[in-house]
Amino acid sequence: MLSIRDLKVSINGKEILKEINLEVMAGEVHAIMGPNGTGKSTLASIIAGRDVFEVSGGQVLFDGKNLFDLSVEQRACEGIFLGFQYPVEIPGVSIVNFLRTAINEQRKYKGLDPIPAPEFLAKMNEAKKMLDVHSNMTSRSVNEGFSGGEKKKNEIFQMAMLQPRLAILDETDSGLDIDALRVVAKGVNELRSKDNAFIIITHYQRLLDYIIPDFVHILFDGRIVKSGSKELAFELEEKGYDWIRKST
Amino acid sequence: MSNDQQNILDEVTSQEYKYGFYTDLEMDIFPKGLNEDTIRALSAKKNEPPFMLEFRLNAYRKWLTMKEPDWAHLKYPSIDYQDIIYYAAPKKKPELESLDQVDPELIETFNKLGISLDEQKRLTGVAVDAVIDSVSVKTTFQETLAKHGIIFCSFSEAVQNHPDLVEKYMATVVPPDDNYFAALNSAVFSDGSFCFIPKGVRCPLELSTYFRINAANTGQFERTLIIAEEGSYVSYLEGCTAPARSENQLHAAIVEIIAMKDAEVKYSTVQNWYPGNKNGEGGVYNFVTKRGICKGNNSKISWTQVETGSAITWKYPSVILQGDNSIGEFYSVAVTNNHQQADTGTKMIHIGKNTRSTIISKGISAGKSNNSYRGLVKVIKRAVNARNFTQCDSLLLGDKCGAHTFPYIHNENSSSIIEHEATTSKISEDQLFYCKQRGIDTENAIALIVNGYAKEVLKHLPMEFAVEAQKLLAVSLEGSVG
Ligand SMILES: Nc1ncnc2c1ncn2[C@@H]1O[C@H](COP(=O)(O)OP(=O)(O)O)[C@@H](O)[C@H]1O
Ligand SMILES: [Mg+2]
Numbered sequence: 001m002l003s004i005r006d007l008k009v010s011i012n013g014k015e016i017l018k019e020i021n022l023e024v025m026a027g028e029v030h031a032i033m034g035p036n037g038t039g040k041s042t043l044a045s046i047i048a049g050r051d052v053f054e055v056s057g058g059q060v061l062f063d064g065k066n067l068f069d070l071s072v073e074q075r076a077c078e079g080i081f082l083g084f085q086y087p088v089e090i091p092g093v094s095i096v097n098f099l100r101t102a103i104n105e106q107r108k109y110k111g112l113d114p115i116p117a118p119e120f121l122a123k124m125n126e127a128k129k130m131l132d133v134h135s136n137m138t139s140r141s142v143n144e145g146f147s148g149g150e151k152k153k154n155e156i157f158q159m160a161m162l163q164p165r166l167a168i169l170d171e172t173d174s175g176l177d178i179d180a181l182r183v184v185a186k187g188v189n190e191l192r193s194k195d196n197a198f199i200i201i202t203h204y205q206r207l208l209d210y211i212i213p214d215f216v217h218i219l220f221d222g223r224i225v226k227s228g229s230k231e232l233a234f235e236l237e238e239k240g241y242d243w244i245r246k247s248t
Numbered sequence: 249m250s251n252d253q254q255n256i257l258d259e260v261t262s263q264e265y266k267y268g269f270y271t272d273l274e275m276d277i278f279p280k281g282l283n284e285d286t287i288r289a290l291s292a293k294k295n296e297p298p299f300m301l302e303f304r305l306n307a308y309r310k311w312l313t314m315k316e317p318d319w320a321h322l323k324y325p326s327i328d329y330q331d332i333i334y335y336a337a338p339k340k341k342p343e344l345e346s347l348d349q350v351d352p353e354l355i356e357t358f359n360k361l362g363i364s365l366d367e368q369k370r371l372t373g374v375a376v377d378a379v380i381d382s383v384s385v386k387t388t389f390q391e392t393l394a395k396h397g398i399i400f401c402s403f404s405e406a407v408q409n410h411p412d413l414v415e416k417y418m419a420t421v422v423p424p425d426d427n428y429f430a431a432l433n434s435a436v437f438s439d440g441s442f443c444f445i446p447k448g449v450r451c452p453l454e455l456s457t458y459f460r461i462n463a464a465n466t467g468q469f470e471r472t473l474i475i476a477e478e479g480s481y482v483s484y485l486e487g488c489t490a491p492a493r494s495e496n497q498l499h500a501a502i503v504e505i506i507a508m509k510d511a512e513v514k515y516s517t518v519q520n521w522y523p524g525n526k527n528g529e530g531g532v533y534n535f536v537t538k539r540g541i542c543k544g545n546n547s548k549i550s551w552t553q554v555e556t557g558s559a560i561t562w563k564y565p566s567v568i569l570q571g572d573n574s575i576g577e578f579y580s581v582a583v584t585n586n587h588q589q590a591d592t593g594t595k596m597i598h599i600g601k602n603t604r605s606t607i608i609s610k611g612i613s614a615g616k617s618n619n620s621y622r623g624l625v626k627v628i629k630r631a632v633n634a635r636n637f638t639q640c641d642s643l644l645l646g647d648k649c650g651a652h653t654f655p656y657i658h659n660e661n662s663s664s665i666i667e668h669e670a671t672t673s674k675i676s677e678d679q680l681f682y683c684k685q686r687g688i689d690t691e692n693a694i695a696l697i698v699n700g701y702a703k704e705v706l707k708h709l710p711m712e713f714a715v716e717a718q719k720l721l722a723v724s725l726e727g728s729v730g
Binding site: 048049050071072073076077081082084087088090091092093097098099101102103105106109141158162 | 676678679681682683684685686687688689690692696697699700701702703704
């Protein structure tokens with residue numbers, strides 16, 4: 001599904017990602033771990049299409065399509081979702097309105113008519129129930145005045161509504177209490193199927209108690225220095241990032 | 249701002265004006281120029297009683313002694329008032345009995361504007377007065393309204409049928425010498441709407457006037473007078489459009505509102521005069537005096553405006569809060585794009601005790617436009633416990649446009665509470681990226697963000713109007729990115 005080959009990325013001449021290789025197949029959950037400032041968010045942004053970075057080498061394919069040929073919104077419509085580490089506020093735009101616009105734009109891309117109101121409402125109620133979203137949250141403006149936890153929950157809620165084929169969650173677990181963490185995990189686990197894939201970027205092993213990854217990668221200093229099964233996360237938790245630092 | 253976004257901005261802010269068509273109607277037109285004879289001819293044409301001619305001539309003589317104001321943050325070439333036609337009206341058959349007798353071209357015009365004059369196919373609950381060039385061509389629902397004692401007709405009809413009311417109230421809020429453009433209007437106004445809500449009546453329909461400039465080189469000078477008697481209520485809507493022309497057209501209107509004790513008037517405008525092309529050629533010069541007086545205790549006047557059109561906007565809908573406990577409100581969204589210039593705001597004059605006013609102004613500038621808020625809050629000595637809250641926000645799309653704020657406060661009473669908040673912001677790259685990541689393209693993202701930004705104002709518009717206004721905001725700004 002996603003295939004990253006020898007990807008090199010820099011910003012203002014400073015190389016941040018230095019040869020990333022990653023294959024993600026449908027049905028898989030990949031966890032990417034690593035200390036702060038190693039390029040995890042950069043990798044997520046590049047896949048989503050943020051243009052402040054320069055790609056100095058390599059390619060990223062999504063279902064065989066060169067992602068660098070697609071705009072941000074085209075990638076989204078192709079089924080790529082990014083759960084932001086720092087979601088922005090959009091004052092005056094209700095979550096309902098925002099999501100209906102997004103869903104309809106994605107449907108338009110696929111040649112479908114706008115979603116009928118009853119269908120939209122049913123879908124929303126289902127997602128709300130699943131994620132234990134408070135009933136008035138969806139009429140609030142997108143992220144405006146939300147707590148850190150509410151913002152993250154909102155990202156997962158949007159994911160549940162948009163049903164992407166590839167969801168990249170960038171430290172969605174940071175700053176969440178255990179209940180919120182469970183909700184995030186539930187969102188992922190409920191959506192998880194043989195047709196979609198997840199890249200879970202996290203700092204801690206904690207989230208992986210609830211979302212069992214198929215693969216764990218350790219990103220360090222712009223490179224994937226170690227890949228393994230879920231046990232790698234435990235090992236990392238136990239030995240700390242110093243262990244990586246020493247062994248590279 | 250990245251180059252890409254600047255490109256998109258440039259591309260999409262050049263959206264064409266969709267009401268720029270011209271209708272070929274048979275017209276009755278005066279030659280260009282203005283003098284006392286023009287005014288006499290105009291008054292005679294309209295078969296006006298002597299007091300009207302007197303009023304016009306006095307205003308004209310005042311106007312001759314006045315100077316065009318130059319204090320606004322606006323730049324435009326000087327206007328040649330002798331190069332303007334002061335009367336142009338569609339020739340119509342006398343005494344229209346039914347819609348069948350209205351010129352089909354005219355009906356077509358209003359259909360294109362999305363306004364149905366056909367009472368059968370009407371929007372529920374909206375009565376329409378349609379004014380094309382200088383003359384009201386059709387007012388719908390007059391009979392329904394008459395049952396409640398409501399008078400809703402063209403200004404000309406009011407002069408004929410209710411001269412006493414016109415004489416009693418006209419120019420009591422905006423005197424002829426109030427300002428240069430008000431004097432000009434008072435001299436040459438040709439039509440407009442008149443509305444009278446009797447004591448205790450809650451008007452069952454939204455009253456609505458659509459103004460359309462059609463003929464070339466024609467000035468439009470309409471006059472609206474709304475009188476809400478004790479304990480009455482009315483919601484009034486005004487919409488306007490004009491053909492796309494390469495020369496500028498002058499529009500100098502007056503709106504007066506009088507609210508008696510316990511009365512409430514809600515006045516909503518979606519102003520979409522032709523704004524000129526993307527190079528700044530053509531467009532309407534809009535110099536308008538709108539003022540209401542809360543004459544009685546506990547009365548309320550609320551102005552809501554969405555300003556997207558005109559090359560030049562000079563407009564300050566105001567409220568004189570004379571009655572005790574009266575309330576004045578001003579909610580405004582002003583959008584400027586390309587080379588448009590707007591200098592708009594309000595005046596809240598607190599005279600009565602416990603008077604309250606609220607001002608919410610949202611300026612949105614794109615392209616090379618200039619957008620200024622100018623507002624006065626005045627509290628006189630005897631106005632104890634006056635309150636004002638002003639919030640004045642500017643949103644910039646791109647870096648070639650300007651936003652300015654000119655708040656004036658004259659407070660003569662130590663018991664008043666006057667609050668002023670102002671912000672200037674841009675649509676951030678992060679907001680756009682967030683929207684785009686969800687599949688929403690740049691244009692739609694901007695429309696979404698701008699509508700969110702304007703929401704506090706738009707929510708005060710009546711339902712059908714709000715939907716129109718949202719679309720209009722999106723079209724006016726398509727693609728502009730900050
Ligand atoms: N917009 C930016 N401008 C300059 N440097 C940046 C920018 N974004 C990220 N970086 C730098 O790139 C490196 C990787 O950052 P990031 O991808 O956010 O790391 P992580 O998500 O792993 O904490 C850091 O050194 C950071 O300072
Ligand atoms: Mg990060």
